[in-house]
Amino acid sequence: MKKLVKGGTVVTAADVYKGDILIEGETISAIGANLQDPDAELIDADGLYVFPGGIDPHTHLDMPFGGTTTKDDFETGTVAAAFGGTTTIIDFCLTARGAPLEKAVQTWHDKARGRAVIDYGFHLMIAEMNDDVLSELPRIIESEGITSLKVFMAYKNVLQADDGTLFRTLLSAKEHGALVMVHAENGDVIDYLIAKALAEGNTDPIYHARTRPPELEGEATGRAAAMTALADSQLYVVHVTCAEAVRQIAEARSKGFRVFGETCPQYLVLDESYLEKPDFEGAKYVWSPPLRTKEHQEALWNALNSGELQTVGSDQCSFDFKGQKELGRGNFSKIPNGGPTIEDRFTILFSEGVCKGRIGLNRFVDIVATRSAKLFGMFPRKGTIAVGSDADLVLFDPNAERTIAAAGHHMAVDYNAFEGMKVTGEPVSVLSRGQFVIREKRFVGKAGAGRYLRRNKFGEASYVRVE
């Protein structure tokens, strides 16, 4: 039952040091120099970094969306996550107007139970705030430990909620200790621009980006931040893509408001020109908000380095090119939005961030693991390497070089968004609560081994309850 990780360089959000880690059962029981334990299985980490397991705060697995369902489910998605160095995900539980929240949560439990190979929690979408939702919400927050609520400001007539719902959600979150998350784009104006583009015969994937300009992301981000300030609540803006939105978050934070921001690997390394790839291949790069021009990438990296943005989520929402992305041939608005990113989030951040000098090692760990644990009520059980924490560890070779390719990736989809990208650094072995999930680059985990995480309320610093 014991394991001793020896000779690695331990990296947390605060420290970098040579140290051994003793694991007893599911947790870390000792950290120190030259630890010995004759009963422990030795794991050689010489020449490797030992990182806390990555936390991906933004995934959509087995989710109906855009007239189809995401290709990766809780099994394929979490296997791919583990290969990429992620040991915890938080997935979005969709709800429908007028239906009980509890029913949606049970549906999401059914999707994940028996399939996830790493630990997982849920965020809960609020489609419409009304008296029924208001009365059901405190129980969901308390007993399910779902302490983050998602409001979509875009996807008109599908997921979009109105400003009244967002404001009432912020008020309720303040009262009950939840963090409100927003997809910040002005859905009403986008709806108009899409109809206009299609009426003018502009149907190619690039018009997805042209009908969702950065001004509309900046505007929605500022609107959500203003409501947060008025409600004295807390806000997390998902998938920030542009300088306009970063400015709104930075301004709110400079005034002392509890406003946080996440970006995603695709916005850091891909740009709008990908949407113009021939033979409809641009559809592979349709995300909302869309990929931006290169200048925005610099703004995002700077914001991650300065702390104006705090996290990088994958926004994993994968669809095959064949048969799924192709639903939008002849009409860009019917291309299912999203892409496969869960496997490469951690390594891209290391390779493009740390290796290229854009962020330091400690900041890297904060961005890919620690900050999400803190914001989403899981710290210090998750997101760090400390005595008493879960033994979620990534043994990472910082010198490995490889080229990302769909051939050989572990997601269920037929393409990789980062195809051909050369990266430095690779997870070699990954442990979840003391058990190998990946050992020497081979999957040795088990479907159903992942546990549901009941998370603490926003701002509460104590251990998560694990079922």
Ligand code: URP
């Ligand atoms: O295009 C995206 N981002 N798809 C996933 C759904 C969402 O908006 O996060």
Ligand code: ZN
């Ligand atoms: Zn979104």
Ligand code: ZN
């Ligand atoms: Zn998303």
